[in-house]
Amino acid sequence: MARKKYLLLPGAALAAALLLVQQEHPAEDPPGGAQPSAVWDEPPAGGGEKAEQRERLTVSVSLDEQEYAALSERSRLWSQKHPGWDIQLVNSPPAETGTGEWRRRALLGEAGDIVLLPSSEIIPLAAAGVLLPLDKLMGGSAGFGGSGAFWEPLYWNGYLWGVPRDADPDVLIWKDSKLMEAALTRPPSAWEELQLAAGGHPGVATVLIGRDDAGAAAAWVAGWKPEAGAEQLPERLKQALSGRGDGGRMQAYSSYEEAEAALAAGKAFSAILPWSEYRRWNPGEGFTPDYRLALDTASLRMRSYGIMATSANPDAAAAWIAGVTETAAGKESADEAYRLLPKQSLYAGDSSGDGGFPADWQPQLFQGKEGRLRLHGADLLAPLWKSYWNAGGGMSPEQLASSWLQAIEKRPSVK
Secondary structure, three states: OOOOOOOOOOHHHHHHHHHHHHHOOOOOOOOOOOOOOOOOOOOOOOOHHHHHHOEEEEEEEOOOHHHHHHHHHHHHHHHHHOOOEEEEEEEOOOOOOOHHHHHHHHHOOOOOOEEEEEHHHHHHHHHOOOEOOOHHHHOOOOOOOOOOOOOHHHEEOOEEOOEEEEEOOEEEEEEHHHHHHOOOOOOOOEHHHHHHHHOOOOOOEEEEEEOOOHHHHHHHHHOOEOOOOHHHHHHHHHHHHHOEOOEOEEEEEOOHHHHHHHHHOOOEOEEEEEHHHHHHHOOOOOEEEEOOOOOOHHHOOOEEEEEEOOOOOHHHHHHHHHHHOOHHHHHHHHHHOOOEOOOHHHHOOOOOOOOOOOOOHHHHHHOOOOOOOOOOOHHHHHHHHHHHHHOOOOOOHHHHHHHHHHHHHHOOOOO
């Protein structure tokens, strides 16, 4: 069956413009009109004529087969408790269209009642007027709202616009034998130390980063001592892409398998992979994981639910989200997918067990902004990063760095 085509509107530009304007002028009333109350009446259940009165909620997601099956089961259990509702899950698998499909449909008002997106995209869609604020809709739900990395990207203009589902932080993985060749007994932590160690190794990359993963690239250049401000990050990126001597260059990979094979073969000092992929790969001895990249939302790969402003049943949509994100019930499926849930108590004292995660990450994920980098220019790098690698040498590291710096300097102050 031919895939339906959709018109791509310039929603990102509209969102950015609205975001810049409205950040300075918090609204007394949230965009999208009055909020429904948190009390809702279920339609009647049963057979015969009453069955015709059943209501439907449409949920748009982008999940792999395992995650989709787990969400389908949790949604089925919710429907059993609320028999007046039919839940239609519409999945756009990441390998096919990914979250970009739902972003386009959301801007067109065609994403149904609920949409699951990267957390970084919730506020631009809210600024574009296509999402509802959730404070009144979900204010009474257990565990709703909070601080820390899971919730911070979802607050804007005095309101909360999304509910976090999970996170999949980036991990920097080192090849031990390459560190030994560079006379290092541990992964370097200082920028100059890294450059000295990686230089002089022909054909060996300093780090492998995904072609579409600008957030990881920004987190990587910011994660070295001494700490650098946003204006210094483009220069570091230029140096990393240019290398030193015969080696030491940052390179990109097109698939996780490509990165893992190159790292295993000693063609790179390190590679950045999502936590879930690292756990699935399970490389064993000879590799050292480095958890420093869980410093900013750009490298946490968080996903959140939002409710469309066009939904005819926002109260029921809020109830469904509360049901499927109830953390105790979702812990097993999250562990199986090697994803992390937004509730610290689930991981108390757990630093290495199945589904657990490094203790180093806990303050980064669950505490406030203090102690975490704020990569103000990470989002600005995304289109430039793709253009650089797609150009096949047509864009120099100097041009990429200069374009990124100009974008950072043009952005209003965020201090």
